[in-house]
Amino acid sequence: MRTRPLKVALLGCGVVGSEVARIMTTHADDLAARIGAPVELVGVAVRRPSKVREGIDPALITTDATALVQRGDIDVVVEVIGGIEPARTLITTAFENGASVVSANKALLAEDGAALHAAAEKYGRDLYYEAAVAGAIPLVRPLRESLAGDKVNRVLGIVNGTTNFILDKMDTSGAGYSEALDEATALGYAEADPTADVEGFDAAAKAAILAGIAFHTRVKIGDVHREGITEVTAADIASARRMGCTVKLLAICERAADGRSVTARVHPAMIPLSHPLASVREAYNAVFVEAEAAGQLMFYGPGAGGSPTASAVLGDLVAVCRNKLGEATGPGESAYTRLPVSPMGEVVTRYHISLDVADKPGVLAQVATVFAEQGVSIDTVRQQGKDGEASLVVVTHRAPDAALSGTVEALRKLDTVRGVASIMRVEGE
Amino acid sequence: MRTRPLKVALLGCGVVGSEVARIMTTHADDLAARIGAPVELVGVAVRRPSKVREGIDPALITTDATALVQRGDIDVVVEVIGGIEPARTLITTAFENGASVVSANKALLAEDGAALHAAAEKYGRDLYYEAAVAGAIPLVRPLRESLAGDKVNRVLGIVNGTTNFILDKMDTSGAGYSEALDEATALGYAEADPTADVEGFDAAAKAAILAGIAFHTRVKIGDVHREGITEVTAADIASARRMGCTVKLLAICERAADGRSVTARVHPAMIPLSHPLASVREAYNAVFVEAEAAGQLMFYGPGAGGSPTASAVLGDLVAVCRNKLGEATGPGESAYTRLPVSPMGEVVTRYHISLDVADKPGVLAQVATVFAEQGVSIDTVRQQGKDGEASLVVVTHRAPDAALSGTVEALRKLDTVRGVASIMRVEGE
Structure with a gap:
């Protein structure tokens, strides 16, 4: 030595x-x-x-x-x-x-x-x-080195402990967002100004880094579509439960089906309870990686501290x-693919939409027509009515995000739709 | 280039x-x-x-x-x-x-x-x-490189897909060992001669490699205590369920509390359903690593194919x-600690013991005396009696394996103990 x-x-x-x-x-x-x-x-x-x-x-x-x-x-x-x-x-x-x-x-x-x-x-x-x-979770090295002989198609991760703590608390205790944030702050999981965490900036930075490494390209934080968790309600979490899902703030990096572009995004989403990420509790982090030869891998551990x-x-x-x-250097940047980052509108995903509607005949037909006009196919609809008011929960099939948000915009214009109570993407299926 | x-x-x-x-x-x-x-x-x-x-x-x-x-x-x-x-x-x-x-x-x-x-x-x-x-699970590189600045104290893993498939099948369907093995063979998860998998040889080789890397020492397959899953019964799995546990074939590598030796073993064990390894289904593998600074990490994915x-x-x-x-070489063997591998008798663990006993007064007192004489402290006892026969399920506190197996030997000699129905270690708590 x-x-x-x-x-x-x-x-x-x-x-x-x-x-x-x-x-x-x-x-x-x-x-x-x-x-x-x-x-x-x-x-x-x-x-x-x-x-x-x-x-x-x-x-x-x-x-x-x-x-x-x-x-x-x-x-x-x-x-x-x-x-x-x-x-x-x-x-x-x-x-x-x-x-x-x-x-x-x-x-x-x-x-x-x-x-x-x-x-x-x-x-x-x-x-x-x-x-x-x-x-502490080994992630950069496994992606840069262990999977260097494989083709990564998707990275799906819980990469912010603060927001996972808050959402987990809402899920287990039925608490609302503010109450859960207060608890996270009291326990030191959230900072006095929680903006970077709860608005998804922290997760977006990590998504950019992960997407760059996974797809051998360059992704900057500005390329990452970002939505935080401040608008997630106890009702959203309850809706997720009814679907056999839970709500997580996910960082999702995907290679397009044609392999010619990539996308990176951070937003709350419903994922099935059977998905390995669903059981990531408290402030833990976990990242799920899908690679062509390796299949599905998951890396789990404390994400901060x-x-x-x-x-x-x-x-x-x-x-x-x-x-x-050894007078050597390790692997440097590998960004040779130079794949463009597509905008959020091109991401293919599913929506869970909760509508407050008038409780009268023909509403479902009107709503269904809007979906059809936008080219969005409906997976399931659940109607609940009481006292002249009704709610309609629609879960779509996979469609480009632009078509889905176009649908929501059109729904808002219907006389019979009194409000869009919540919109959440459904992932991990 | x-x-x-x-x-x-x-x-x-x-x-x-x-x-x-x-x-x-x-x-x-x-x-x-x-x-x-x-x-x-x-x-x-x-x-x-x-x-x-x-x-x-x-x-x-x-x-x-x-x-x-x-x-x-x-x-x-x-x-x-x-x-x-x-x-x-x-x-x-x-x-x-x-x-x-x-x-x-x-x-x-x-x-x-x-x-x-x-x-x-x-x-x-x-x-x-x-x-x-x-x-495919990145494990050697994370242990050799990502955790090279940390101190690993424990590695706990499901490292054989065949046995995990069989135990998972027994757990979900209530099937016995033979029936589950037949299904694994039919589906190609078990080989025609399943010995290397079901007797734990495959897992023991992996445990030796993991222990060597994790503790920067040398561990050979012959140093690994090995028990397979062929004697695991549907009753064991049902007992585990009653305790809020499931049965997994675990490879466990531990640094002794005084840091002066290590142990490596492979055996079926009950682990709590809340442990991340409990939800590893079918033929998947997962390895749980506890390190001083990093805390608890888990690596999950397909273990074969x-x-x-x-x-x-x-x-x-x-x-x-x-x-x-680059005319360089990567990290070579790191076995500088030269820590000895202690025998199984020195491993500190817990036992779940099922006894068939005579249904008469004083049996529990006799049994409890044997535990006390061997210096093994009892955590819980459950008695069930019918038709003159009774069963006694004892879960111990942590004790050296030698004391636990000595206890079982002494129990077998009691007139009131008609048989030891099953013994299984309890881990992951």
């Missing part, structure tokens, strides 16, 4: 960074044995240097992240700051100055992954980011350090 | 080999793009050259596997023959003659993995074997080819 240590700089020392530093110290011997050389933490860039950081030598703390990555003797930079800047500039500077990079930064990778990969390749460095998607994310970061750190020692 | 192809030799052209050859041809462009150079199949060693093999150029077929691996211009040898010899000699010869090896051979790796890894290291070649454990296994082989082929192009 080499005795001269590999030098690691840590950018950010919050929940994840402090855990990375802790494990690097407490498990130093194991890491050295697995890498073939010791690793030494030579600097930790933080915003608030006065904060007490247990287990970290205060002499390593600096507020000058730029100077740290410019030192020129750093082997690996671990970036756990998050956000676009200064992370992007720091990573690029690290590459220029001889370091490979391990990042947990989903927002940056989903926004500007191509440029980062290009910079890594230009300078002959590694860019690893297992921790950017679904925390300091320790799980640190586990993913350290797995990457070991790999990047081994590559450094 | 390099235009000179990497040369691949295929040893074995059965269900898996023919699928590997097919995908190498049909997906040649994708493989080339992902590797950075085309791959060319230059020889296929088979036992029966006269058999028609669709899609494979007959000029590539040879019965002389030794000459094929000795050619000296082969970059990667794919070994899908199985068994100890001639596979072992062929792999070693391949290393000597400049090739890296991708193998799906669990029996060989579980028997002699250390020697093969040593040979690979001596000659500076890669030995990859994702397909040896749980078919030509296409899924070929997917795993091709993922390894891409990685090994990339390494060849």
Whole structure:
């Protein structure tokens, strides 16, 4: 084993960074044995240097992240700051100055992954980011490497723990959205401002990264159709139950049937209780992958949290350090297919539509005519009437999303339709 | 991209080999793009050259596997023959003659993995074997690489599809073992001689491989305690149901609480229906991994079959080819901990014991005394009596397996115990 240590700089020392530093110290011997050389933490860039950081030598703390990555003797930079800047500039500077990079930064990778990969390749460095998607669950490496000889056709995942906790709570307790959000906040599963989670931004970034890797193409967060869970009601969840389904916020990446384009989207959807994703409870994450030869795979585990994310970061750190020692680099970006990302309107899916209608003869005929005019075929209809009001629940067959939303628009214009109580897609069948 | 192809030799052209050859041809462009150079199949060693093999150029077929691996211009040898010899000699010869090896051979790796890894290291070649454990499910790579910065404490898996199919059938239909085995055979899930599957040999080989990787040590198939499913009865399954459990054949690899030894075992066990492994149906496989930082992870998918296994082989082929192009090798054997494997008697577990006893006062007191004398604490007891006969179902707290089996032995000697109807371990709680 080499005795001269590999030098690691840590950018950010919050929940994840402090855990990375802790494990690097407490498990130093194991890491050295697995890498073939010791690793030494030579600097930790933080915003608030006065904060007490247990287990970290205060002499390593600096507020000058730029100077740290410019030192020129750093082997690996671990970036756990998050956000676009200064992370992007720091990573690029690290590459220029001889370091490979391990990042947990989903927002940056989903926004500007191509440029980062290009910079890594230009300078002959590694860019690893297992921790950017679904925390500790090995997902980037299995998709990039284990399935490198296969053709992935579909990725369907629960990739946000906060929203899964909320929806699970609504499902098990019958609570409404606000009540379940309050509980998630109280238990620390939701942040004070939960927007990034509940509006699906976090999941959309992960969907972009997953779609890019799975289909060997480039997908940015802006290409991902996004709907959050704030409008999911207790009634939606109850409707799902009646259909033998549950409601999950899903990230769905699909290769079009003709293989010439891909789609990526995040939205709440009903999935059958028999689907392996339906039993993913609380804040757990799970990603279901369908590949041509491998068939159906699922990866399950904690999708966030300091320790799980640190586990993913350290797995990457070991790999990047081994590559450094062998004077090699791991697999870089694989975006050779250059498949275009189709808009949501072209996605083929099914709708579950709940309508409040007038309780009189002929309503169903009117409604059915609208579906037929839009070319959408109906799978099932359930009518319930009381006191002059009635509700009509329609589940469609598979159709392009544009035709389905066109149908809903036309339904809203009918005199006999008093309101569209809810619309939800049905997936995983 | 390099235009000179990497040369691949295929040893074995059965269900898996023919699928590997097919995908190498049909997906040649994708493989080339992902590797950075085309791959060319230059020889296929088979036992029966006269058999028609669709899609494979007959000029590539040879019965002389030794000459094929000795050619000296082969970059990667794919070994899908199985068994100890001639596979072992062929792999070693391949290393000597400049090739890296991708193998799906669990029996060989579980028997002699250390020697093969040593040979690979001596000659500076890669030995990859994702397909040896749980078919298409990425498991070797996640354990070897993704969790390389973490400490795995436990691996709990359903790694044999045949036995899972049989037990699932018994659970869902109430069928007995023989009836379920017949159905598995009729559907092609069990071989004509099902011994390797139903007696747990196949699972034990996988447990040895998993334990070695998870704990960075060496575990051979002979170190694995092994019990098959042939004695599991419909009554056992019904008992499990009453406890809110189901019966699975589990491969369990554990690090001892003091961290100084490991254990590996394969046996049927009751697990709670709430455990993620309980819902693994039919011939699917799933492996549950507990790591210090990552927490609980699960990997799920098809554990066997030509296409899924070929997917795993091709993922390894891409990685090994990339390494060849970069003049590097991937991670080799990591067995630095040299942890001893403790015998089954030291495993700490729980027993579910069903006794046929005389229906008279004092029996429970006698039985309870035996448990106390052996130092085994009882969790629950259920008594059922009719017509002078009675049954007593005892579930213990956790205790060393030696104490539990000592208890059963002492129980058998009691006059009031007419027979021990069944013993099963309880796991996953």
